[in-house]
Amino acid sequence: MPGKPLPDVIAPGLDVLFCGINPSLTSAARGHHFARPGNRFWPALHRAGLTPRLLTPDEDRELLASGLGVTNLVDRPTRTAAELSPDELRDGAVALAALVARYRPAVLAVLGVTAWRQATGRPRAALGRQEERVGGAVTWVVPNPSGLNAHHQLPDLARLYRQLRPG
Template identity: 35%
Template sequence: MAETSTTSTPSTSPKSLLTFRETVSEFKFIPSPDGSSPVVRRSPRKRTVTEKMKYEPESDDDVLPTMSTPKSSRKRSDSFFESGNASRAASRSPKKQKRGYAPPEVYAHLNLLSDYLAEGLDVTFCGINPGYMSAETGHHFANPTNHFWKCLHRSGFTPTLLHPSKDFTLPEEFNLGLTNLVDRPSAEAVELSSEERALAVPSVLAKIARYKPRMFCFVGKGIWTDVERVLKKASTKPATSMLDSSAPPSPAANVSTPKRKGRAKKTPPPEFVYGVQPYKVVHDVKPDASNVRETLFFVVPSTSGRVVSHQLPDKVKLFTALKEVSEDVKRGAYDTLSMAIVNVPMLTS
């Protein structure tokens, strides 16, 4: 009879087996998707206090890609950074607020600027009002960031770059003039009211009628908007720009167009074009070649350094175009027949 050998197997209790499975599950290996070496996946809930301190990241860049930060530590970290950002924001200087209307007494301590005008100038430049630095120094466009004097030089109006302190030499040496729409100074143009600018338009037109420049250039689109609003009330189209009255009327001229239901679409206004504007002032003078019979209007962007819509090269191009037009007007080679005629006495009376 064959001998039967038996091997004794140590008994394993259910409690020890459960403990063993929990220990092994913490070191479970999961293969990575790209086939590289397996990555250990350990639940952060089962880490001891020592482990949490060991793997606590110092910054966002130090966070391990395979380990998620406990929610409690994220909350503490977020609150820390939020408090830090709040303290840094509080230490910064407050944001500069936009200016609004300022009454004349705010800048009553500043001086007014003198106009530099003469009769029969080629171009007279008109700004909106003297800036703070111009009023302090007593010279037009005195702020170093202003492009006016650079534009004059680079466009050929002046052979050299003039300093603002030489503004008084423009009428006699270069046949150019300087004036402003509003006389009182301010730090920014927005500190003038719209009513104040509108009331100043007749005085500017009176200067045009008195000194008769060939070209009157507004340095800034906003100034022209104020002036044109007044010019439209006292301007008439010449007969050459109107339709020929002898031509038969169009068959559809007397046919009423039926109204469509619904809200009508508004036609957007035409885009503003810098340069010569469709208005002129006709002066009552003798037909002499030495007299200026008409004054044309020209608009260039503001030469302030704060204007970002037009950079210095763009402004120089428009100043160059102004010089070319003024030379054509001086030779009598510029056609003005289709321009509206402004009745200056009606506006200045």
């Protein structure tokens, strides 16, 4: 969307729309998603079989050719997601639902359970497929690929992301 510090990579009818928490300062400066060194988004997508080859952050628009897209829950870039307020996360969830309803991806994949809990007011939300749909899309919460998230390693991310492709 125009006017965002980091524009969405989105088109109508995607298979999967990935939703990060918010842009890193590095991603905002470079103008590409998941551009921070150590972020495992690109290798996880490739290992999951969602992209035909390992893409770089500078190639994020090429996701569209694979039926994938990327947006963020909150537009404001920060050093870490912990800098976001609960109000920003809740407002982001409302805007995300409207975006998903407009573009109609089959699956929405939110990258980060802690932010999702705060954004939705569901403190017990867990990783995996969610009971509710957001904007009409089947909704999953999967681990954040940030290198700061040590709880899940690259093979775990790839295994979980592989489950997202509809059909």
